[in-house]
Amino acid sequence: MTEISVRFGGAAGDGIASLGEMITRSFSRRGLHAMGLNAYQSVIRGGHVWFQTRASTDPIHSQGDGTDLLYALDALTVEIHAPEVRRGGTVIFDPEKFTLPRDRIPTGVSVLEVPTLAIARKYSTQAILQNAAGLGAAAALAGVPWATLHDVIQDSFGRKSDNVVQWNLGASEDGYRYALEHAAVHDRAPAGGGAAKLVLTGNQAIALGAAAAGCKFLSQYPMTPASSIMHWMAAHSRALGIVVKQAEDELAAINMAIGASFGGVRAMTATSGGGFALMVEALGMAGMTETPLVVVESQRSGPSTGLPTKTEQGDLNLMLGAGQGEFPRAILAPADPAEAYRAAIRAFELAEAFQTPVLLASDLHLSESYFTVDREAIALPPDPPSLFTVAENGHEYRRYEITPSGVSPRALPGQPGLQFVAGSDEHDEWGHLISDVRSGVPEGVAKRVEMMDKRMRKLRGLADAAPTPFVEGPVPAELTIVAWGSSVGPVRDAVANLRAEGIVANVLRVPTVYPLQVEALVPLLRAARRTLLVELNYSGQFGRLVRAETGIELPERLLKYDGEPLYPREIVARAKEVVRAHGG
Amino acid sequence: MADSGAVAAVPTTDHPLPLVGKSTVKPTWCPGCGDYGVVAAIEMAVKRLRLPSHEVVIVSGIGCSSNLPHFLSAYGFHGIHGRVLPVAEGIRWANHELTVIGTGGDGDGFGIGCGHFVHAMRRNVKICYVTMDNEIYGLTTGQASPTSELGHRTKSTPFGVIERPIDPIALALASGATYVARGFSGDVKHLADLVANGLTHRGFAFVDVMSPCVTYNKINTFDFFRQRVYKLESAGHDPSDLVAAWQRALEWGEKIPIGLFYKTDRPTYEELEEVLSAGPLARQPAGLRAHPEILDEFV
Numbered sequence: 067m068t069e070i071s072v073r074f075g076g077a078a079g080d081g082i083a084s085l086g087e088m089i090t091r092s093f094s095r096r097g098l099h100a101m102g103l104n105a106y107q108s109v110i111r112g113g114h115v116w117f118q119t120r121a122s123t124d125p126i127h128s129q130g131d132g133t134d135l136l137y138a139l140d141a142l143t144v145e146i147h148a149p150e151v152r153r154g155g156t157v158i159f160d161p162e163k164f165t166l167p168r169d170r171i172p173t174g175v176s177v178l179e180v181p182t183l184a185i186a187r188k189y190s191t192q193a194i195l196q197n198a199a200g201l202g203a204a205a206a207l208a209g210v211p212w213a214t215l216h217d218v219i220q221d222s223f224g225r226k227s228d229n230v231v232q233w234n235l236g237a238s239e240d241g242y243r244y245a246l247e248h249a250a251v252h253d254r255a256p257a258g259g260g261a262a263k264l265v266l267t268g269n270q271a272i273a274l275g276a277a278a279a280g281c282k283f284l285s286q287y288p289m290t291p292a293s294s295i296m297h298w299m300a301a302h303s304r305a306l307g308i309v310v311k312q313a314e315d316e317l318a319a320i321n322m323a324i325g326a327s328f329g330g331v332r333a334m335t336a337t338s339g340g341g342f343a344l345m346v347e348a349l350g351m352a353g354m355t356e357t358p359l360v361v362v363e364s365q366r367s368g369p370s371t372g373l374p375t376k377t378e379q380g381d382l383n384l385m386l387g388a389g390q391g392e393f394p395r396a397i398l399a400p401a402d403p404a405e406a407y408r409a410a411i412r413a414f415e416l417a418e419a420f421q422t423p424v425l426l427a428s429d430l431h432l433s434e435s436y437f438t439v440d441r442e443a444i445a446l447p448p449d450p451p452s453l454f455t456v457a458e459n460g461h462e463y464r465r466y467e468i469t470p471s472g473v474s475p476r477a478l479p480g481q482p483g484l485q486f487v488a489g490s491d492e493h494d495e496w497g498h499l500i501s502d503v504r505s506g507v508p509e510g511v512a513k514r515v516e517m518m519d520k521r522m523r524k525l526r527g528l529a530d531a532a533p534t535p536f537v538e539g540p541v542p543a544e545l546t547i548v549a550w551g552s553s554v555g556p557v558r559d560a561v562a563n564l565r566a567e568g569i570v571a572n573v574l575r576v577p578t579v580y581p582l583q584v585e586a587l588v589p590l591l592r593a594a595r596r597t598l599l600v601e602l603n604y605s606g607q608f609g610r611l612v613r614a615e616t617g618i619e620l621p622e623r624l625l626k627y628d629g630e631p632l633y634p635r636e637i638v639a640r641a642k643e644v645v646r647a648h649g650g
Numbered sequence: 651m652a653d654s655g656a657v658a659a660v661p662t663t664d665h666p667l668p669l670v671g672k673s674t675v676k677p678t679w680c681p682g683c684g685d686y687g688v689v690a691a692i693e694m695a696v697k698r699l700r701l702p703s704h705e706v707v708i709v710s711g712i713g714c715s716s717n718l719p720h721f722l723s724a725y726g727f728h729g730i731h732g733r734v735l736p737v738a739e740g741i742r743w744a745n746h747e748l749t750v751i752g753t754g755g756d757g758d759g760f761g762i763g764c765g766h767f768v769h770a771m772r773r774n775v776k777i778c779y780v781t782m783d784n785e786i787y788g789l790t791t792g793q794a795s796p797t798s799e800l801g802h803r804t805k806s807t808p809f810g811v812i813e814r815p816i817d818p819i820a821l822a823l824a825s826g827a828t829y830v831a832r833g834f835s836g837d838v839k840h841l842a843d844l845v846a847n848g849l850t851h852r853g854f855a856f857v858d859v860m861s862p863c864v865t866y867n868k869i870n871t872f873d874f875f876r877q878r879v880y881k882l883e884s885a886g887h888d889p890s891d892l893v894a895a896w897q898r899a900l901e902w903g904e905k906i907p908i909g910l911f912y913k914t915d916r917p918t919y920e921e922l923e924e925v926l927s928a929g930p931l932a933r934q935p936a937g938l939r940a941h942p943e944i945l946d947e948f949v
Contacts, residue, residue, distance in 0.1 A: 264948040280936030318736040325740020330932030449937030479725040482704040487726030
């Protein structure tokens, strides 16, 4: 395995994210595996932002530890990130911009001074063009062929004016040539080869999966880190025939989606924890009225407004408990964009099959990081048929008919003879309320139990139909790391690193965090020699769920709630402690 | 492709499909409740327009009046408190061939749901929204509502309301509503006209109905309104005149205008949403297979 990491740092407004995206694509187009981490703050200009792209000849699942090349647009970037540059690496900067804090440059790391501002001035008075020169220099040392970078820049700026494209190409090429004249290509630069890969963020994968599943309606209120689902959907709404509605608030967003679903289309809403907290009451209404609904909950650091641009897995308890009373739900937790694509499709299938809400749990790290995905991983499922085929006409039609599965025949407005009222009050098979004059009288009391039982029976079906727990990696292993959602990525990389140090570990995956499939999970947990629970929250919320459902304690934990993604080195260090403590 | 969504399993028949009428469920409102007049007016309006039961959806929230969908033979969605309009909007955007009627009370629409009310009007979504405004919370046994008058003593305001009431008509005018009317449940025929015209209106039609609560509101009673209401159409009001509409909207006291305050012609949200020009969303093809090129943007 050969890999290289490139990091860009500066202030918000410097264009760091677009540099990151371009270098990521430069690797992916050469068939390399890549992962791009966009670290930013809740400010539009200023502050400190950085982007790291890691590229490898072999599959990688996280941003890794450290970097090889650092292009710094300000002294603060050098202060913070230069110590992370590995031996043999290079710090790229322009001495016209700032004085290098030399004491921060580790031994064995070179410095390359590139006149990015002077290059920019050749083309335009717009100083931001310096970036293109820096990008060129970094790409050169990372072993990216000029032709590849050229095409990526051209495609990225393709919609802008010819001048902008030409200036960027010119400045990049100057930076590229300058770097090669004054420094050598990094000796760990991975060679390309193989078919170009796709680069997807988790949110793009979710949006793409929703579209593939036949989602026709998305209502959403802007909230980091879920907003880019709406952005992608809105940009493609006319091509795909999807109505995208920015609602006045999250209350409206979820109720619109429920209305649209009731009206006969597959519908979704997406938000983060704060918005989801507002959606809670309506989530229960979807459960009570048995209206299919997909809700994406892309978590960020809480509580309250928390750290809006930082990641966490702190909303599991909220997702598990959202809504007064009890109703069936499923929570899917994909680990990476390929899984997120499939999970979105699965979420729509489950929501429709069981006529109940399905939550798709993401988080900022998955939603906004860039991952390469093989094109074959984005298989297009058959287009879904129209929904206007579900219920049979008949005089005895009962929308909420009591069935062994709990699922009743669904009718849609517009179908003659099947009219019913969907009620958020408790109701009978016909949808007639049992909440007023029939409540508390014997017939109503018995019907209430029948209706609750009917709805809750869907949980069994959901558990049978949803993806089940499994183990990734070697079995048996000295250590089984239990992880869900985006934490799986860095855990996978940690497992590989542990292997290199002679420790055999594997990952216990739980793609459906609810309903927890206890029959499948318990044998896997029992088979583990020792476990390590890894979660991005304070209290080990998933560990608590496992204990509640299985009685099995996961005593060894790595819990993190600093807002930063997991680094493989953190997991490796904790794993070694656990293995040693247990005489491994 | 539009045919792929054809209604399944419906026997062809020479008989016209049933129109909206009463359902098998009897209203549970208090005897004498103003809402009986409203359900009667809605039934008259949809019958006059000969709307088949299956093409009408009546959406409501929570409150006494929000039980209304159960009493008519159309499709219904009886949702949670205050969310009538977003549900109704979602239904319209999923299938804009449906006639969508929103119903609810003043607490539902102007209290907990007030944000949605304003936005639905600026969007001009084609929904006929009929509020049964009794200036009190009835189902929760008599607390002040957003339209309770100053000084009104209720269980939650034993010393009298000290907030100015919301004026739904003025709020609607300010929000860009294109059809703004006030009815009185004591004049069912007049109300039915307002609802019927609202149902055929191009866009959002708001009909605020003075619908007395005979149990908890001893101020705004049937007699209170009978002594005060007058009809705008008999008073020479020009509903195309926004300034005149504002002047009438501010009238409340010895004289209370009912009828059509304002009506204007503006494209609906559904007309302006390009995606819906291909027909009802629910009957449009879905999926990605026709667009494999979309993956190219990720290379």
